[in-house]
Amino acid sequence: MAEILAVLYGSVLRLDPARPDWGARDRFVLSKGHACAGLYAALAERGFLSHADLHTFYADGSRLAGHATHSGVPGVECSTGSLGHGLPIACGMALAARTSTTPYRVFAILGDGECAEGSNWEAALFAAHHGLENLTVVVDCNKIQSLGHTREVLNLDPLGEKWRSFGWHAVDVDGHDVEALVETLSGVPLAKGRPTCVVAHTVKGKGVSFMEGSLLWHYRSPHGDELAAALAELGEVSE
Numbered sequence: 001m002a003e004i005l006a007v008l009y010g011s012v013l014r015l016d017p018a019r020p021d022w023g024a025r026d027r028f029v030l031s032k033g034h035a036c037a038g039l040y041a042a043l044a045e046r047g048f049l050s051h052a053d054l055h056t057f058y059a060d061g062s063r064l065a066g067h068a069t070h071s072g073v074p075g076v077e078c079s080t081g082s083l084g085h086g087l088p089i090a091c092g093m094a095l096a097a098r099t100s101t102t103p104y105r106v107f108a109i110l111g112d113g114e115c116a117e118g119s120n121w122e123a124a125l126f127a128a129h130h131g132l133e134n135l136t137v138v139v140d141c142n143k144i145q146s147l148g149h150t151r152e153v154l155n156l157d158p159l160g161e162k163w164r165s166f167g168w169h170a171v172d173v174d175g176h177d178v179e180a181l182v183e184t185l186s187g188v189p190l191a192k193g194r195p196t197c198v199v200a201h202t203v204k205g206k207g208v209s210f211m212e213g214s215l216l217w218h219y220r221s222p223h224g225d226e227l228a229a230a231l232a233e234l235g236e237v238s239e
Contacts (some may be wrong), residue, residue: 001109001140002038004200007181008107008138009042017047020074024102027077027093031086032111032140036068039076048075084117086110087137091123094135094195105134105188113145116154121166124195128167133189136196137168140175142204144215163197175200208233 009015013026030039037057043049056062063072067081077093080086090108097104110120127135141159143150150156163170169191173180181200188196204218205211208230211222222230 001032001035001175001200001202002206003176003178003181004109004138004140004202005038005042006045007178007185009046011182012185013107014104015046015075017075020048023100024104026104027090027106029077029080029086029090029093029106029108030068031080031090031108032083032114033068033080033086034066035109035111035140036064036066036081039068040064040073043073043075046075049073083111083114084119087120088123088126090135090137091127091130091132094127094132095130097134103134105136106132107136107138107185109138109140111145112139112141112143112156112159113150113153115139115156115159115162116145116150124163124166124168127195131193132195133191133193136185136188136198137163138185138198138200140202141199142202144204144213144218146218148215160197160199163199167194168197169194170197170199172199172201175202176206 008028013028015025016022030036040049040054040057044051044054053064057064058066068076069079070076078089086108087110090106094106097106114120139159145153147153160170160172171184171190173184184198190196203212205214211217211230
């Protein structure tokens, strides 16, 4: 979901790092909170954190915990990681925006495997019922979840059609196509009076040949020669 975060924080979200509690800021919820390393990196690029902070990620006592946490981390709206909770929270934020003196938009990233959680569909019905056009969901659709491929664990296809049947305006995009993401996310809401769902088709481990589409790397982190090889393929330099 690196490109999705880059587009949101680089082009779409209305934020002010100098005022992380600015009332008119857009709200972002990373429902798949286990992917918070990417969120922290985006926050550092935007100026909410220092790049030095990133080196403390997941260390004992660090404020940058292994699941997204808002405690002591400017720019993180809420702690997440228990799957199926992010969208209901985002719905509440979007509904609250209607009574705010400084209306704002709400964006949430969900995993496709996470869409097996029933709480998401209750929230999806709620959002459509209340016409939360200020709410946008991006589903990081990489077709892999904890213990297998989604088609094997609990088939979600056709995912876009499911969201549409729940009253959302849903579109499919290439989740690694930055231009397509910018065009789509900069144009929300895509339908008046309806929440938006962007099904972003991605490849887990994109850009690293031995990681792409591999279930192994859902939990595993590269070290040593693996890390050096991965960074080399991405055009980065290992420190």
